[in-house]
Amino acid sequence: MNDGIGLALKYLGLKETPDEEQLLMVGSAMEEIKKVARPQFLHRFYPLHFDGSRYYVDADLNLDYKSTYGLFSRKGSDCLCILVSTLGVAVDKRISRYKDTEPSRMVLLDACANSLIEVVTDEYQKKLNLKEETFRYAPGYGDVPLTMQRQIFDLIPEISKIGIELDACNMMHPFKSMTGLIGFKA
Amino acid sequence: MNIKDRFGKEFIVFDGGFGTMLQKYGIKTGVQSIEMNTIEPETVQRIHREYLEAGSEIITCNTFGCDRFHTTDKGLDMNELIEGAIRNAREAIGGREDKFCFYDIGPCGKLLEPLGDLPFEDAYEVFAEQVRIADGKVDGFIAETMTDLYELKAAILAVKENSNLPLIASVSFSDNGKTLTGASPEQMVTTLEALGVDMLGINCSLGPRELLPIVKRITDVAEKPLLVQPNAGLPKFDGENTYYDIDADEYALYIGEMIEAGIAGFGGCCGTTPDHIRKSIEESQKHEFKYDPKPYRTIVTGTSTMVEIGNRVIRCGERLNPTGKPKMKAAILEGRLYDIVDEGVKQIEKGADVLDVNVGIPNIDEEAVMVSLVKQLQEVIDVPLQIDSTDPKALEHACRIYNGIPLINSVNGKKEIMDNVFPIAAKYGGVLIGLCIDEDGIPPTAEERFKIAENIVNEAAKYGIRKERLIIDSLVLTASAQQKEVMETVKCVKYVTDRLGCSTCLGLSNVSFGLPNRPLINRTFIVMAMLAGLKLPILNPFDRELMSAIDAFEVLNAKDENATDYIERHANDVTVAATSAAADKPAEGDAGKTEESSGDPLFDAIVKGQKHKAVDEASKLDKTPLEIVSDSLIPALDKVGNDYDKGKIFLPQLMVSAETAKLVFDEIRKNIKTDSSSTKGPIVIATVEADVHDIGKNIVKVVLQSYGFEVIDLGKDVKASVICDAVREYKPIAVGLSALMTTTVVYMRKTIEALKEQGLDVPTFVGGAVLTQDVADQIGATYYAKDAMESVRICEQINDEVTK
Numbered sequence: 001m002n003d004g005i006g007l008a009l010k011y012l013g014l015k016e017t018p019d020e021e022q023l024l025m026v027g028s029a030m031e032e033i034k035k036v037a038r039p040q041f042l043h044r045f046y047p048l049h050f051d052g053s054r055y056y057v058d059a060d061l062n063l064d065y066k067s068t069y070g071l072f073s074r075k076g077s078d079c080l081c082i083l084v085s086t087l088g089v090a091v092d093k094r095i096s097r098y099k100d101t102e103p104s105r106m107v108l109l110d111a112c113a114n115s116l117i118e119v120v121t122d123e124y125q126k127k128l129n130l131k132e133e134t135f136r137y138a139p140g141y142g143d144v145p146l147t148m149q150r151q152i153f154d155l156i157p158e159i160s161k162i163g164i165e166l167d168a169c170n171m172m173h174p175f176k177s178m179t180g181l182i183g184f185k186a
Numbered sequence: 187m188n189i190k191d192r193f194g195k196e197f198i199v200f201d202g203g204f205g206t207m208l209q210k211y212g213i214k215t216g217v218q219s220i221e222m223n224t225i226e227p228e229t230v231q232r233i234h235r236e237y238l239e240a241g242s243e244i245i246t247c248n249t250f251g252c253d254r255f256h257t258t259d260k261g262l263d264m265n266e267l268i269e270g271a272i273r274n275a276r277e278a279i280g281g282r283e284d285k286f287c288f289y290d291i292g293p294c295g296k297l298l299e300p301l302g303d304l305p306f307e308d309a310y311e312v313f314a315e316q317v318r319i320a321d322g323k324v325d326g327f328i329a330e331t332m333t334d335l336y337e338l339k340a341a342i343l344a345v346k347e348n349s350n351l352p353l354i355a356s357v358s359f360s361d362n363g364k365t366l367t368g369a370s371p372e373q374m375v376t377t378l379e380a381l382g383v384d385m386l387g388i389n390c391s392l393g394p395r396e397l398l399p400i401v402k403r404i405t406d407v408a409e410k411p412l413l414v415q416p417n418a419g420l421p422k423f424d425g426e427n428t429y430y431d432i433d434a435d436e437y438a439l440y441i442g443e444m445i446e447a448g449i450a451g452f453g454g455c456c457g458t459t460p461d462h463i464r465k466s467i468e469e470s471q472k473h474e475f476k477y478d479p480k481p482y483r484t485i486v487t488g489t490s491t492m493v494e495i496g497n498r499v500i501r502c503g504e505r506l507n508p509t510g511k512p513k514m515k516a517a518i519l520e521g522r523l524y525d526i527v528d529e530g531v532k533q534i535e536k537g538a539d540v541l542d543v544n545v546g547i548p549n550i551d552e553e554a555v556m557v558s559l560v561k562q563l564q565e566v567i568d569v570p571l572q573i574d575s576t577d578p579k580a581l582e583h584a585c586r587i588y589n590g591i592p593l594i595n596s597v598n599g600k601k602e603i604m605d606n607v608f609p610i611a612a613k614y615g616g617v618l619i620g621l622c623i624d625e626d627g628i629p630p631t632a633e634e635r636f637k638i639a640e641n642i643v644n645e646a647a648k649y650g651i652r653k654e655r656l657i658i659d660s661l662v663l664t665a666s667a668q669q670k671e672v673m674e675t676v677k678c679v680k681y682v683t684d685r686l687g688c689s690t691c692l693g694l695s696n697v698s699f700g701l702p703n704r705p706l707i708n709r710t711f712i713v714m715a716m717l718a719g720l721k722l723p724i725l726n727p728f729d730r731e732l733m734s735a736i737d738a739f740e741v742l743n744a745k746d747e748n749a750t751d752y753i754e755r756h757a758n759d760v761t762v763a764a765t766s767a768a769a770d771k772p773a774e775g776d777a778g779k780t781e782e783s784s785g786d787p788l789f790d791a792i793v794k795g796q797k798h799k800a801v802d803e804a805s806k807l808d809k810t811p812l813e814i815v816s817d818s819l820i821p822a823l824d825k826v827g828n829d830y831d832k833g834k835i836f837l838p839q840l841m842v843s844a845e846t847a848k849l850v851f852d853e854i855r856k857n858i859k860t861d862s863s864s865t866k867g868p869i870v871i872a873t874v875e876a877d878v879h880d881i882g883k884n885i886v887k888v889v890l891q892s893y894g895f896e897v898i899d900l901g902k903d904v905k906a907s908v909i910c911d912a913v914r915e916y917k918p919i920a921v922g923l924s925a926l927m928t929t930t931v932v933y934m935r936k937t938i939e940a941l942k943e944q945g946l947d948v949p950t951f952v953g954g955a956v957l958t959q960d961v962a963d964q965i966g967a968t969y970y971a972k973d974a975m976e977s978v979r980i981c982e983q984i985n986d987e988v989t990k
Contacts, residue, residue, distance in 0.1 A: 015833025097566040104841030163366045169876045
């Protein structure tokens with residue numbers, strides 16, 4: 001099972017194989033993050049239509065971008081999954097606790113949290129068993145603007161029930177939260 | 187009849203879910219529930235009537251989410267909707283005297299600072315404006331589905347300060363048994379009871395089966411009665427619609443179990459229907475009313491921790507107090523509150539359970555500083571704090587914005603002080619320290635001090651402050667000046683503990699003032715006081731022997747069962763005899779390792795990030811500080827920086843070395859003559875407006891400091907004008923700006939332009955994940971720093987040019 005340590009090491013700038021000390025540092029940080037993480041998830045499906053030039057759904061969500069076009073057309077997707085996940089607010093608190101006293105630990109915890117949310121989201125996505133699924137895309141990647149976050153949050157008000165808020169700058173709180181777009185075949 | 191009089195005496199029956207009923211009657215998508223009050227009032231009234239007929243005694247007005255964010259900000263008329271909702275409820279009740287309607291306050295949908303960006307006082311106003319409209323028109327208020335006790339505090343204050351009607355506060359728990367912001371059911375009980383709600387509640391999120399264990403945890407400790415409104419099971423989603431899977435019969439059985447667990451009221455939340463209520467009422471008639479108030483305990487809370495006082499000895503860290511601490515005084519005057527937060531965190535690491543917070547120095551705005559410090563402390567510390575001030579305004583404001591139930595230091599026997607402080611403790615629910623001093627000063631005998639304590643307790647009762655919310659300080663005088671009175675203090679502790687039934691606290695350090703080996707006197711005194719019953723010593727957590735004396739005492743008085751805590755903390759204690767024996771043996775274990783050694787132990791220690799060893803080595807060196815820096819410190823950091831660039835070590839290791847170097851620098855800086863030309867910089871750094879990412883900026887700060895730069899860190903989300911002001915004030919040699927989001931790079935450009943417009947000719951260096959050389963050029967920055975090491979190179983270069 002992928003425990004996210006490899007990904008965390010990458011985030012922390014390691015280019016060679018890790019030595020024992022480095023593995024220990026990351027391992028203990030990952031333990032600390034796992035203790036306070038409260039992963040929550042939410043997903044919604046939308047039939048995906050194509051009118052000859054662009055992809056769209058029957059909802060107030062603009063998908064007319066080069067990267068989404070490429071994403072869906074490559075796999076012939078006819079359905080869109082929006083997958084929202086978070087590690088919860090306690091992770092944010094724990095990371096910032098070290099901000100002034102032990103910044104090195106803060107950096108470790110931050111990288112582990114970034115890795116952990118990817119890992120748990122991957123696991124959740126696997127359970128959805130999406131056929132011919134595309135890469136998991138997100139607002140902010142490629143030419144998809146961050147403003148799409150606002151549309152997603154307006155479209156799915158239940159997101160607030162898993163504890164995620166979107167502020168005026170399209171930043172999610174808690175910080176360790178993700179929104180993902182995945183194309184698949186129904 | 188006043189419905190409040192029935193709370194805790196017989197079952198109170200609420201209504202069930204509204205949303206599901208609206209869906210059943212065809213609410214259109216895109217229309218909010220609250221809009222139905224004016225679009226289809228008949229439908230709203232019909233649902234109310236169905237619940238009333240099913241047997242509900244209290245219906246909640248269709249006002250959940252009727253705050254300004256969901257109404258005014260969306261072009262709807264909040265006033266109209268609220269009055270419409272209340273009108274609909276009244277119509278449905280039709281003048282019946284045995285039916286009531288409560289205003290439903292829901293969460294405002296935004297997270298409060300510091301986790302989110304909504305200030306506490308703004309949240310208060312969002313709730314207060316609803317209360318003002320509804321007061322007098324409804325029979326009471328219920329704040330429900332609250333997932334953050336801090337937001338709930340704002341709602342509770344909003345109701346209590348704008349209405350005299352009954353108040354029920356209901357919390358929503360996740361399936362891990364905690365609220366969204368990490369509070370336990372026990373913490374909820376303490377907080378809501380201390381803030382003076384009339385009934386506790388839990389609702390939503392979970393079905394009755396999942397809520398049952400949480401119900402039991404609450405009824406095990408609660409003094410106030412509990413209302414439960416579970417969902418009709420867990421939501422199941424079939425890709426299009428949400429449905430709930432527990433029918434009315436099964437639901438009622440669970441309500442029966444909760445009645446056995448001691449609830450005092452029930453209703454239903456999402457997915458429940460009038461049938462669920464009907465069947466629950468039938469079930470309730472098969473059971474007795476089992477609400478059984480539990481004893482009220484002395485408990486204080488932080489953001490997610492609660493501490494009970496009166497059982498185990500609770501250690502209160504005393505070090506956040508500027509008296510006799512020039513460093514802290516300087517930090518306050520220079521606005522470096524984060525250094526004080528640092529000291530707070532260290533005290534907790536050393537074992538403090540709660541922290542005293544005092545910023546009393548002359549000629550400052552104590553209210554503003556105290557409020558700011560409390561907010562910053564609560565951002566990173568979750569233990570309870572003790573708000574310590576003689577300024578009633580500072581005390582009041584800090585208690586108001588405090589997240590939790592604080593300790594309040596202090597009140598005493600003087601009438602004026604009591605008149606100022608009791609109302610604060612009464613309103614904000616805090617646990618109040620009472621000092622045995624009155625208009626005549628500190629009485630010499632224990633009996634006289636005890637009389638003052640009694641007086642404080644009696645006067646407090648007039649403000650509704652029960653004695654469980656008071657802790658008596660019988661005052662510690664110095665043994666060297668008033669030796670006979672030491673025992674009077676101890677006697678008074680015993681009197682208060684045995685006769686008054688209150689817990690006691692003492693500020694220990696005073697006793698040894700003027701005597702040699704102060705720690706020895708302090709730790710002997712604390713054992714005497716603990717034997718007399720002391721539960722809240724205010725002490726220095728860094729005094730290991732003192733802390734250990736408490737550990738040992740709690741083994742001997744059997745509070746630390748099986749000495750578990752003691753063994754955990756002291757299993758590896760090295761006693762004096764063992765250390766001298768070990769010192770005679772040659773050091774083993776190092777000889778066999780092939781370690782890279784440069785021959786310079788300080789260099790090695792910094793590279794390996796061995797903080798203690800490095801500081802040790804530096805203090806032993808017979809060199810000038812500047813020699814140490816150029817011979818060992820800088821070369822070590824350069825090696826570390828190189829290894830990091832090559833990817834041989836990773837970021838945390840770079841930072842640990844940087845932290846080590848900073849500690850060495852602080853150590854040797856003590857010997858550098860205090861002339862400002864020997865520190866490099868200053869450099870002003872900040873994360874720009876609207877951006878709250880500060881990890882990168884903090885890394886740069888640590889690394890720059892380790893290279894001997896003075897760094898002024900303005901924090902995150904910093905406006906351009908504030909940065910300009912700082913440049914004018916500190917006259918830095920460079921300004922570093924950090925931004926992590928494409929949307930906030932624009933504020934970086936704004937800042938650089940503002941600096942130029944205001945004639946502030948200072949070089950700027952920028953960094954952050956979205957920055958590149960191109961972007962840096964576009965926004966007019968002088969330099970682009972791709973990482974912390976590059977920032978150092980840039981600043982060194984600037985510094986060289988400036989000092990030429």
